[in-house]
Amino acid sequence: NLPGQPPVNFKQFSGYIPVDDAQQRFLFYYFVEAESDSSSKPLVLWFNGGPGCSSVGEGAFVEHGPFKPKGDVLIKNDYSWNKVANMLYLETPIGVGFSYSLDMSSYTSANDDLTARDNFVFLQKWFEKYPEYKNRDFYITGESYGGHYIPQLATLILKSKSGINLKGIAIGNPLLEFDNDFNARGQYLWSHGLISDDTYDLFNKVCNYSTIRRQDNFEAITPKCADVAVQASKEISAFINSYDITLDVCLSTVFSQSQVLDRNPNPEVKVDVCVEEETAKYLNRKDVQAALKARLVNVNEWTPCSSILQYQLADMEQPMTPVLASVIKSGIRVFIYSGDQDSVIPLTNTRLLVNGLAKQLGLATTLPYGAWFTHKQVAGWTQVYGDVLHFATIRGASHEAPYTQPRRSLTLFKAFLSGKPLPRIHEEDQNTGIVIPIF
Amino acid sequence: NLPGQPPVNFKQFSGYIPVDDAQQRFLFYYFVEAESDSSSKPLVLWFNGGPGCSSVGEGAFVEHGPFKPKGDVLIKNDYSWNKVANMLYLETPIGVGFSYSLDMSSYTSANDDLTARDNFVFLQKWFEKYPEYKNRDFYITGESYGGHYIPQLATLILKSKSGINLKGIAIGNPLLEFDNDFNARGQYLWSHGLISDDTYDLFNKVCNYSTIRRQDNFEAITPKCADVAVQASKEISAFINSYDITLDVCLSTVFSQSQVLDRNPNPEVKVDVCVEEETAKYLNRKDVQAALKARLVNVNEWTPCSSILQYQLADMEQPMTPVLASVIKSGIRVFIYSGDQDSVIPLTNTRLLVNGLAKQLGLATTLPYGAWFTHKQVAGWTQVYGDVLHFATIRGASHEAPYTQPRRSLTLFKAFLSGKPLPRIHEEDQNTGIVIPIF
Structure with missing residues (x-):
């Protein structure tokens, strides 16, 4: 149990897995079993991006974990992804969050290849520790620079014949092609008035x-x-969150605005704009670190993105489309989604990239571009190619979509796991012809 | 006093002004004096667009009037524009809302010229009825097809030497140039994922x-x-409000979705998504019509946009930029603003049009493009040319900006009346260099 948490019926685990034989490099994980029937639910690995940002601090405590820190306590998240899956949050590469190395040179040698290998070694050893998950349906999810981590780890798994039962990958607002993804930004900012x-x-x-x-x-x-x-x-201006251009910013920390978000299009869903700060405070508490069995090594405090890591930034430019193509050819479901308020990796060029990938693979459109729904409102737009490659936007969502649109994101996550297209509940009503504006 | 309203300290008036000598054509108005010190505050005329939509039903009861209907009662609007001005809402042209003609042919002869002339006659006669306002600072405001009504009425006033003390005009999400304004829509919908x-x-x-x-x-x-x-x-899909693409729609009336909006980026401002329906119900109450001294003539019910009017739609294509240019040359302040969530008249081409107008008039930029603020959050972006021509976006606002962003809109309205640029309170902090995304 974590300090300040409400009582729950599911189990949580956390700790370290050594990823080299010399026992010098250790990756930290936080594992949350499903709220109910965990043995019948899939296992889902989650990666935040960066390179160098924390899956525990961002993914778990800001986005879709079971709790969100608020003051001295943890608040239950009504849209936690462990409602439908067993969620494994991994701090990677070495140097991120509570993950560490005893050999300081690890921090300067970080790159995509090493990260993918470490993640794969982690996974194999983690399955040794939790053998009941070894043959479970397995999915890899994440966002942003996860666009690099995820296809690369999937490729290692597929090549390995390790018996890991990989079924699908999902990546939100991904960095996949450096020029394509970053250049969309100018147009996005212009078309949105910034x-x-x-x-x-x-x-x-x-x-x-x-x-x-x-x-x-x-x-x-x-x-x-x-x-x-x-x-x-x-x-x-310095008072806009580039990761969600329509949100207000947490006024107490204007300069950490990039991850503090506020928005509430669904009146029943209340987003705490300062939850990232709350998370940093929470994860730096000694009692919390003790409960997590987490250590701070070579750093004085836990930070959402690593201050010690020197990632090989040239790797950002490695093209990921061919890697994704090969994953799809292996029969693995690929789900690419975009929070549509993000100016950093805008939906426009991600959509073009997925279109291009489908064309290159000869995948016909099996579900045409159109709105998808949750709770009778449009939750975004989606298109499916060859029943295997899904593109979706999440309406009103940031770069970290589950943070700002938790309900819509949970619906998307459920659809991803089910292998079905996103729900189009109002489909029968859509043929009402042209909606000509009265104004 | 209106049925169901809370007690207030200001006066309201409504009624008809005949606009022809034959006493056949009558324009209806709703006049709300300022909440305090009305004699020291300017007079502001407001037009909704269409052509053919109601300034009373939309502008007053949905956007920035003192009250919003909810069930059987009226709720006080905390961001009413009568906090800073005496507001005159005009139902125009003949056939809109409670305005009517005894001669049915008026409904088919409606066009821009006649509307401008009727509005001008209305104004002259209205000043005879309320002579204390005759020499008051006077402003004309409105939105959408108001882009036609407003510059045309301003031109008649300026030509007339009537003594009307016109100081400025403000138009939101205006139709000014048919091709320019409508063609922005495809790009807007694409860049926003629709x-x-x-x-x-x-x-x-x-x-x-x-x-x-x-x-x-x-x-x-x-x-x-x-x-x-x-x-x-x-x-x-039919479940998107084209006038604010990020809002939910009022589920009880999916097909009147175009004007029913829901959004709440400022937690303290709660928008009722179904207020347009509430307004239609309210204005169709017999006791309300009696209190307003309003009559339904030639129609069975009050509707937000006229069902009887047959406007000369070719007039939509009349270019308004030259008219605006001539208004500016007369020394009148012109304020063009855009709710940035509107796909019908998107901000992108409105901004280009204002840029072009400034260039044509040889007006240099006197305030460069940048964020403006209200309550320490970015409320939009603005640019000023020659201290006389203002462009501004309202962040998170619909086509009917004061409806979805009432607080930001009131700040904009105050700045417009003051003649000063929009507040840039965080200006001193803006030179923090490039905000390079961590992701």
Whole structure:
């Protein structure tokens, strides 16, 4: 049990798995069994992105875990994903959250290949520790830079003949192709009112977002690109959450705004804008760390994104579409979704990328683009190709979709696990012809 | 006093003004004095659009009047525009709401010229009835097809030397240039996830939105354009409010969804999604009509948009930019704003139009594009040209911005009346450089 939590009927586990023979490198996990009938429910692994951000701090405590920290206590999350699955949150790579290495050089050698291998070793050893899950239906989910981690880990699993029963992968607002995904940003900001026509022009003619990002990764921003970036950020202002442009920001921490979100289109769902700060406070409590059997090694505090990790940023540019294509060819279900209020990895180019992938694989549209529903409201739009490749938006959702649209995200997660398309409950009413605006 | 209203300290008046010598045509108004110090506050005329929609039913009871109907009673609106002005809501042209003609042919001869003339006559006679307002600072405001009514009425006033003290005009999500404004829609829907890449392609290559709209106005939709329109509306679904794409719809009246909105980004501001229906019920009560001194003539019920009016739809295509230009040249402040969740008249092309107008008039940017604030949150973005032409977006707002973002809209309205730019309270903190996303 965690300090301050309400009583629950399911079990939680956490701890470390060593991922090398020298017992120097340890990955931390937080495992939450399903609320009921855990033995009949699938096992789902979750990755946050970054590279270098925490699946426990973000995925579990901010997005879809069973609890959200508030002051001294944990509040039950009504839309927790452990309602339908056994959820395994992994802090990866080494250096993220409570994961650590005794060999400091691990922090500078981090890259996609090593991360995928560590994650695979973790998984094999984790199944040794929890053998009842070994043959369970298994899914890998995550978001953002998870667009790299997930297809790469899936590929290792598929190649390994390890007996891991991988059924599907789902990735939200994924980074899959560097130029494609980052360049959508200029257009997104312009079409949503955050930058001027002039600045949009600069992105198109002088320096685009992927160039800025690339230069920043290598600490080599040219004056030309710096000027464009500064002009854009002045226009956007420092008080906008790029990960959800319609939300207010947590006023106590304007500069950690990127992950503190507030929005409430569903009156019955109340989002705490400052939950990320609450999580950082909670996970830095000594009693919480003791209950989690978590240690802080080489760092003074738990942070949502690692301050010690030096990831090989060139890996951001590795194209993931071919990796995804090969996963799909293995018969694995692939679900790509987009919180539609995110300006960082906007829905527009993710949708184009999925379209292109379907075309390349010769997958015909098996469900045409159209609205999907939850609780009788439009929850987003979706399209399915060859019954195997799903694209979906989540309406009103941020980069971290389950945080800002928890109910819609849970519906999407259920559909993903079921292998069925997202619900189109009002389908029969949709042929009402053109809705010509009266205005 | 209106049936079911809470006690208030300000006065309200309503009734008819005949606008022709034959006493056949009567315009209905609802006038709300300012909550305090009405004699020191300006007079503001408000127009809803359509052509053919009600300023009383929409503007006053759904958007920024002192009360909103709920069940049998009226609820006080905390963000009523009569906090800062004396508000005059006009049902125009003849045939809208409670306005009527004894001569049925008036309903078929309605067009922009006649409407502007009627509105001008109304105003002159209204000032005779309320002479204490004759020399008051005067503003004309409205939205949507108000983009036609407002510059045209302003022009008549300026030409007339009537002594009416016109200081400024403000128009939200305006129709100003038919092709420009309607064609933005395809791109808006695509960039916000409501239509597929394929359908967007059709709008660009086969039939665009302004063509569809034009053909529909003349009941001559070609099969090619009909196909595009049907495909788009199937994708969007019938359960999306085109006037605010992120809102839920009022479930009891899916087909009147276009004006029933629900959204609550500011937790303290609660929007009633079904207030338009509540308004229709309220304004159809006999006791309410008696209190308003309103009559139903030639129609059986009050409706938000006229069912009897046959407006000259060709007038929709009259370009308003030259009219606006001439108003600005007369030294009148012009404020164009956009609720940024509206797909019908999207912010993108409105912003381009204002840019173009500034360039044409040789007005330099006097306040660069950037965020404006209310209650320490970003309320939208704004740019000012030559200290006289203002553009602003309202973040998270619908086509009827004061309905869905009442607090932000009231701040904008105050700034408009003050003649000052919108508040940029966090300006000093904005030079924090590039906010590079961690993700």
